[in-house]
Amino acid sequence: MSVAHILRAELELVTAGAVTAPESLTIGSVLRPDLPLARDGWGDPYLPATSLAGSLRRQAGLTGRAEALFGNVRPGDGTDAPESETVAIASPVRFLGTRLELPQPPETRHRTATDRHRAAAQPKTLHSRELMPPGTKILLWLRLDTPYPDAPLLDELVDLLATWHPVIGRGRTTGHGQTILTRVLKRTIDLDSADGLRHWLLNGGPELVDEHAAIVYDHEKDTVPNPLTELFGQPMQFSVADALHIGNGAFLDRPGRRTGVFTVLRDHDDLPIVPGTTWKGVLRSRCEFILRSVGLDACSSVGENTGPCSTCALCTTFGWTENSGTPRNTPPDDETTKSTGARGLLVFADTVIRDGTRRIRNHVALDRIFGGAAKGALYSHETVEGGTVTVSIRHDREKPIPDLARAALLLALDDLATGRLGIGAGTTRGQGTL
Ligand SMILES: [Zn+2]
Incomplete structure (x- = not known):
């Protein structure tokens, strides 16, 4: 026994x-x-x-x-x-x-x-x-x-x-x-x-x-x-300059009102959040833009007729999958391209928007002929005005981040800080500036 x-x-x-x-x-x-x-x-x-x-x-x-x-x-x-x-x-x-x-x-x-x-x-x-x-x-x-x-x-x-x-x-x-x-x-x-x-x-x-x-x-x-450590030593804090709307497609009917409202994404404590997926997507796309602008090797991971290259510094840092975005130009034919993806090195966490004011913003389209409000075009967004958000970018201390990716990320964060880059919905009409 x-x-x-x-x-x-x-x-x-x-x-x-x-x-x-x-x-x-x-x-x-x-x-x-x-x-x-x-x-x-x-x-x-x-x-x-x-x-x-x-x-x-x-x-x-x-x-x-x-x-x-x-x-x-x-x-x-x-x-x-x-x-x-x-x-x-x-x-x-x-x-x-x-x-x-x-x-x-x-x-x-x-x-x-x-x-x-x-x-x-x-x-x-x-x-x-x-x-x-x-x-x-x-x-x-x-x-x-x-x-x-x-x-x-x-x-x-x-x-x-x-x-x-x-x-x-x-x-x-x-x-x-x-x-x-x-x-x-x-x-x-x-x-x-x-x-x-x-x-x-x-x-x-x-x-x-x-x-x-x-x-x-x-x-x-x-x-x-x-095992995870902050990439830049500590999480970075930003204040919201105007208003943020990061939705989840959730639509709330308001009894007695003409329209419902598109609500912001909340966590399990009912606090508005910026999801890790938003930080990762926005920063990756900006890093790609920055590296391509200065003539360095970086792929355009999402878009018409493009896809992740799987070899550049950003694909290593942020990860890639064969089926993200549209199919790649070149079909995988030789042995080296048989892999279907690799996990990224960075971890982006969901972060709470603190001390902001929740406000409903109404939008309507103008009728192009009569100049008045178009019928049936009224809609409402819930936004968070003001407040602060923290960006937490962590990585495994055992796995170093390529210098090129770290530098691009720093420039992308600078673009966020100076308002050249926004997050969430309506960044071209006074929303999403940090
Ligand atoms: Zn790539």
């Missing part, structure tokens, strides 16, 4: 995030988001344990212990098997499953791409994504069997968990899916003892980790630094 150790790792989402369900893609549907949450058979949001297994395995790979903890399938290296044979090693650590606890229902975010030449939204790139709110608890159960109650492999696993900062799902470079590990509980079940055997046989599933479990990791007492 042996000893079974059941670990319960408790993670918490710091920013909104989710694993999307490609199997339930609803292309062309107006009722459901383009990228819905992965859900289980009961319709509840679900996080596949494989997603976390991959992340933890990668963390173990940094210290060369991936195979010892999580198994492997590889060609023989001559010592354990001939090189012509495949060696398969089972993972000693088992990922039993996950459970999610959502404080609020999931939200839907919309985003689009900006055409680099027309400086307006690119057709056919609007898409929506469902996200779980920050504060969502992710419980992960792990099992490790050892011959004796004390096991070095178990201690190694706990130490590994303590250094782990998993990111859930897609969109990590726009600040989505960041998590912190809050606690790890360990329940050791000695199957040679009557107590252990009784607990093992009478309980199952999550109940195996009961009140006899020991806390082996507590975030409150943690000293492991976050």
Whole structure:
């Protein structure tokens, strides 16, 4: 007989995030988001344990212990098997499953791409994504069997968990899916003892980790630094010179009024925000413009007949995918262009607009013949006037940012600060200046 150790790792989402369900893609549907949450058979949001297994395995790979903890399938290296044979090693650590606890229902975010030449939204790139709110608890159960109650492999696993900062799902470079590990509980079940055997046989599933479990990791007492660091030392603060409108396509009907209002995007605390996707998109497009203007190598990643080149400094820094924007000029034919994308190095977070005043601005079109207001053209936007926003651009301290990209980013931020570049809607009519 042996000893079974059941670990319960408790993670918490710091920013909104989710694993999307490609199997339930609803292309062309107006009722459901383009990228819905992965859900289980009961319709509840679900996080596949494989997603976390991959992340933890990668963390173990940094210290060369991936195979010892999580198994492997590889060609023989001559010592354990001939090189012509495949060696398969089972993972000693088992990922039993996950459970999610959502404080609020999931939200839907919309985003689009900006055409680099027309400086307006690119057709056919609007898409929506469902996200779980920050504060969502992710419980992960792990099992490790050892011959004796004390096991070095178990201690190694706990130490590994303590250094782990998993990111859930897609969109990590726009600040989505960041998590912190809050606690790890360990329940050791000695199957040679009557107590252990009784607990093992009478309980199952999550109940195996009961009140006899020991806390082996507590975030409150943690000293492991976050691997992400601010690119320019600290977040940059801007004040809003006029008014900002960054919407989510949400339209609110106002009873008794002639028109509804297009509301601004809010976070889960109902505060207006500038999403990480906006910062990333605006700054990338400006960096491309700056580098191209001075004759340096930079692609035009979105627009008619263009696409990311995958080789310039900005593609390295901001990431690229084969299908962002319109298809590329040259079809991928040789081996080197088979890759479908690469993740960017920078992480742009959602930032709250603080101390601003929310105001409704009404707009109407003029009738070109009679000079009065055109019928049926009245519409209203909610805007945030004044206030301050912070731009947080972070990167992994292990992965340096190319100098060219850093310089372009600094110039692009200067353009934001001097008002040459705006964010959100209506930048050509007195909105979006910082
Ligand atoms: Zn490029």
